Amino acid sequence: xxxxxxxxxxxxxxxxxxxxxxxxxxxxxxxxxxxxxxxxxxxxxxxxxxxxxxxxxxxxxxxxxxxxxxxxxxxxxxxxxxxxxxxxxxxxxxxxxxxxxxxxxxxxxxxxxxxxxxxxxxxxx
Numbered sequence: 001x002x003x004x005x006x007x008x009x010x011x012x013x014x015x016x017x018x019x020x021x022x023x024x025x026x027x028x029x030x031x032x033x034x035x036x037x038x039x040x041x042x043x044x045x046x047x048x049x050x051x052x053x054x055x056x057x058x059x060x061x062x063x064x065x066x067x068x069x070x071x072x073x074x075x076x077x078x079x080x081x082x083x084x085x086x087x088x089x090x091x092x093x094x095x096x097x098x099x100x101x102x103x104x105x106x107x108x109x110x111x112x113x114x115x116x117x118x119x120x121x122x123x124x125x
Contacts, residue, residue, distance in 0.1 A: 004109055011102050018095040025088035041083050048076035 027033045055069035081087050 007106050014099045021091040028085050
């Protein structure tokens with residue numbers, strides 16, 4: 001696979017991720033879905049609180065219950081972070097910067113691959 005093709009595929013992956021984060025941000029702030037997302041957030045927060053309670057009530061030598069409670073709390077925390085408008089915007093901004101740098105690299109590569117040669121001379125490149 002050529003370097004240009006690799007860069008274009010990477011750019012497409014960044015574009016897909018950016019679309020996800022834009023859609024997520026829009027779902028969080030749009031008037032039509034804001035209440036629904038707030039409901040999801042409160043349910044996830046309640047689940048996270050139940051994991052904290054399980055952790056607090058676990059016996060000190062029950063390492064399996066402690067680990068499950070910690071992992072559940074961390075998963076809930078991560079999901080709650082993804083449902084935050086500021087986190088979504090930060091992810092979008094980071095992807096925009098990466099995409100811009102990648103576009104610049106693609107343009108530089110395209111300019112460098114252009115040649116003054118013509119006809120059969122191009123075939124020897």
